[in-house]
Amino acid sequence: MSQNESLAVILESSPQVTQLRRASRENDGFDFSLSIEPKGIPELARMLKDQGFFLEYLTAVDYGQTMELVYSFSKWIEPDRVQAVCPAWPMEAAPSICGVFPAANWQEREVFDMFGLEFKDHPDLKRLLLIQEEGLHPLRKDFVAGPQHSGDVVETEMV
Amino acid sequence: MVERFETPPPVQLGILNQMLDLCRANSLWPMTFGLACCAIEMMAAGASRFDLDRFGAGVFRPSPRQSDVMIVAGTISKKMAPIIVTLYDQMPAPKWVVAMGNCAISGGPFAYEGQYAIVNGADRFLPVDVYVPGCPPRPEALIQGLLELEDQLTGGAKRNYLRRFKRHPGNDQE
Amino acid sequence: MLRKTLTDDTFYLNMGPQHPSTHGVLRLLLRLDGERIVECEPVLGYSHRGHEHMAQTRSYLRFMPNPCRMDYLAGLMYNHAYCLAVERACGIEAPPRAQFIRVICAELNRISSHLLWFGAYLLDLGGFTPFLYAFDDREDVLSILGEITGSRLTYSYCRFGGVARDLTPKFIELTKAFIPKLRVRLKDYDTLVSKNVIFINRTKDVGVITKEQARDYSVTGPNLRACGVPHDQRRCEPYSVYPEIDFEVITADGANGEGDCYDRYLVRMQEMEESLRIVEQALQRLPEGPIRAKGVAQEPAPPPGAYQYCYESARGMLGIYLVSDGSRVPVRMKWRTPSFSNLSILPILLPGTLVADTVAILGSLDLVIPEIDR
Numbered sequence: 205m206s207q208n209e210s211l212a213v214i215l216e217s218s219p220q221v222t223q224l225r226r227a228s229r230e231n232d233g234f235d236f237s238l239s240i241e242p243k244g245i246p247e248l249a250r251m252l253k254d255q256g257f258f259l260e261y262l263t264a265v266d267y268g269q270t271m272e273l274v275y276s277f278s279k280w281i282e283p284d285r286v287q288a289v290c291p292a293w294p295m296e297a298a299p300s301i302c303g304v305f306p307a308a309n310w311q312e313r314e315v316f317d318m319f320g321l322e323f324k325d326h327p328d329l330k331r332l333l334l335i336q337e338e339g340l341h342p343l344r345k346d347f348v349a350g351p352q353h354s355g356d357v358v359e360t361e362m363v
Numbered sequence: 364m365v366e367r368f369e370t371p372p373p374v375q376l377g378i379l380n381q382m383l384d385l386c387r388a389n390s391l392w393p394m395t396f397g398l399a400c401c402a403i404e405m406m407a408a409g410a411s412r413f414d415l416d417r418f419g420a421g422v423f424r425p426s427p428r429q430s431d432v433m434i435v436a437g438t439i440s441k442k443m444a445p446i447i448v449t450l451y452d453q454m455p456a457p458k459w460v461v462a463m464g465n466c467a468i469s470g471g472p473f474a475y476e477g478q479y480a481i482v483n484g485a486d487r488f489l490p491v492d493v494y495v496p497g498c499p500p501r502p503e504a505l506i507q508g509l510l511e512l513e514d515q516l517t518g519g520a521k522r523n524y525l526r527r528f529k530r531h532p533g534n535d536q537e
Numbered sequence: 538m539l540r541k542t543l544t545d546d547t548f549y550l551n552m553g554p555q556h557p558s559t560h561g562v563l564r565l566l567l568r569l570d571g572e573r574i575v576e577c578e579p580v581l582g583y584s585h586r587g588h589e590h591m592a593q594t595r596s597y598l599r600f601m602p603n604p605c606r607m608d609y610l611a612g613l614m615y616n617h618a619y620c621l622a623v624e625r626a627c628g629i630e631a632p633p634r635a636q637f638i639r640v641i642c643a644e645l646n647r648i649s650s651h652l653l654w655f656g657a658y659l660l661d662l663g664g665f666t667p668f669l670y671a672f673d674d675r676e677d678v679l680s681i682l683g684e685i686t687g688s689r690l691t692y693s694y695c696r697f698g699g700v701a702r703d704l705t706p707k708f709i710e711l712t713k714a715f716i717p718k719l720r721v722r723l724k725d726y727d728t729l730v731s732k733n734v735i736f737i738n739r740t741k742d743v744g745v746i747t748k749e750q751a752r753d754y755s756v757t758g759p760n761l762r763a764c765g766v767p768h769d770q771r772r773c774e775p776y777s778v779y780p781e782i783d784f785e786v787i788t789a790d791g792a793n794g795e796g797d798c799y800d801r802y803l804v805r806m807q808e809m810e811e812s813l814r815i816v817e818q819a820l821q822r823l824p825e826g827p828i829r830a831k832g833v834a835q836e837p838a839p840p841p842g843a844y845q846y847c848y849e850s851a852r853g854m855l856g857i858y859l860v861s862d863g864s865r866v867p868v869r870m871k872w873r874t875p876s877f878s879n880l881s882i883l884p885i886l887l888p889g890t891l892v893a894d895t896v897a898i899l900g901s902l903d904l905v906i907p908e909i910d911r
Contacts, residue, residue, distance in 0.1 A: 229774070230625075231625070231628070231844075232842070232843070232844055232845065233625065233844055233845030233846055233847065234845050237843070253752075256752075258752045258753075258755050259755050260755065260847075260854070260856055260873055261856060261858070261871065261873035263858065263869075263871040265860050265868060265869040266868075266869070267868065274843075274858065274871075276845065276856070276858070276873075278847075280752075280761075280766050280768040280773075281766070281767060281768050281773055282773065283773055283774055283847075285845070285847075287843075287845070305753060305755070306753045306754055306881070306885075307753060307754045307755040307878055307881055309881065310877065310881045311877075318589070331582075332581055332582065333581055333582035333585045333910055333911075334442075334480070334582060334585065335441055335442050335582070340479070342479050342480075342587065342590050343589060343590060343593065343869075345593075347479075348477075349476075349477045349478065349479045353478070353479035353480075354483075355470050355474055355478060355481055355482055355483030355484075355487075356482075356483055356487055358441070358444050358482050358487050358488045359441065359444065359445060360444060360445050360448045360488050361445055395555075395557050396555060397561075398561075398562055398583075398584060399561070399584055399586075399606070399609070399907050400606055400609035400690055400691060400907075402561075403609060403610065403653070403690055404689070404690060406657075406672070407672060407675075407676070410656075410668065410669055410672035410673070411669040411670070411672055411673045411676075412672065412673060412676040423557075425555075425556065425557035427555075437584075438584070438586050440582070440583055440584060440585050440586065440910075442582050442583050442585070443554065443562060443583045443584070446554055446555065446583070450555055472602055472603075472606070473586045473587065473591075475591070475595075477590070477594055478587060478590075479587060479590070480585050480586060480587045481586055481587070498691060499689075499690050499691065501689065
């Protein structure tokens, strides 16, 4: 499809893209998967927004030794889905894309909450879902629920 | 299990107490306290098909200051527990608690090795009077739970002529 | 501390987490200047149960009861989406009869979800009668679904590769009786509510979302379609048997690209009618055949890789992102729930409105908070 080809050309020309892989919608669920350096994320987001994309979600995956950030962008009505993967911990922190997509505000806060990954220049990076406890990042592979997390321990004082 | 704490009333009214208990039982006003999925079954119990109004308990009050019974319907997360205690403290005595659903009884399907976010049941910090199991319990089960609570207040069919409902033969009721 | 020290005449009002109209446990920290809202901050997490953590620590089969408890009003749709995602990852396809059955059940679930939304929204705005009527219709749908799934609210009916049980003749008979009954009822609701002057005053030009805001905040579902964007996963990225079924994507005629609460109401009411059409067509075309694919492992282990599935749930676009390393336990399962993005637009919709409008706007977005908190 010519639309896909033009999108591929645009994606390849984006700075900091290290690898562009074509995927199939029936087997994988997205059209393109690209690996990108963290520095290039805001530029890619801006470019995709100009093309009419919106941010579907932003999440992280913990593989044990490394973590990755996964961004998914899609369009209305004729969705081309682009997935961008960038290395996170123990590499440098990724910049925030709140300026481009305000939807990323809460998504990044949730990633910080669950994984402990920080985003540079986020307006208000604080926990979204969990209680205010230092070091509680449950979706990390090295998270072990301690005795204070047991279901029988109840904090009944209002903070 | 948390024990009920209630000071006895300063004036003992004798047989009038039983009358008052009967009145309280027939007009238990629940607080709209739905946390998760069980809230929908609680709403369905209060809606048209399984009417709670016929038992006097259909008046769901949003404010704890105006309610008698708190139906804890849904999973209790650790963030929510202090708020539940505050709401319970705001309810005027006499007050009762019904733990509806498996999550409010013991954590339900979310209690497992490695859970970090929920409290294993309402009775860890509240004195629960009736447990209604199910995930979610059918509205009929909630109605049975409320009738059980009413029996606890009035002594049930054993003591009270006015509470002797006509029961189906074959049911193992007393 | 969430609250800033205030030096002007504004004050903080806490709406929730226990409030009759917050659709779950949502806390809204509102900063008010008299009756007008200056700032709004939603505080979440009161319903967080660790679904994604459970997905990482148990196998695909053992996770099956969880999706329906995320969004309990569209439980069967989440169950359907989960099975479709794992089937895509494993490369299995369910037989045609099972696909038609799943679509029938998913659309009935959409109807029951919209009926509950209708009842609860009108209850929030002060009208008690539609709540009772909507719940009566909803009970009919729940009896139909309970006939084959066995439960009323939290369904785990779909299996990897098909469905658990076949349709019974009673199911088909009940559904065929229900469809004309609901059509009559929808006309009644239209007469009762759509032209009601109080309802119109409370919802017209209230909570207007423009197309740019919808794109910025990733709003999907009926909220987006009320802005005039005909984006529906069932039509744009068709899955299951939707390509064979003729239905319309309902949008409000957002001529200026804006949707207010009234448009969102109209879109949802019309969507119920479209769902009835889909159920009718699916019942007509229901093929004979097996209901489960052969050779599907009890505990599937998808090949290593990342897979994504996008589904149109009652509230918007549901996305499941699945990372597998070849074992029976996923490395990561991310649930992109529609209410998460739909709620994030609230802090920009509310400033300048009255407190009473908060309830109207919040209700019209059709949020289910446990699917935000997961």
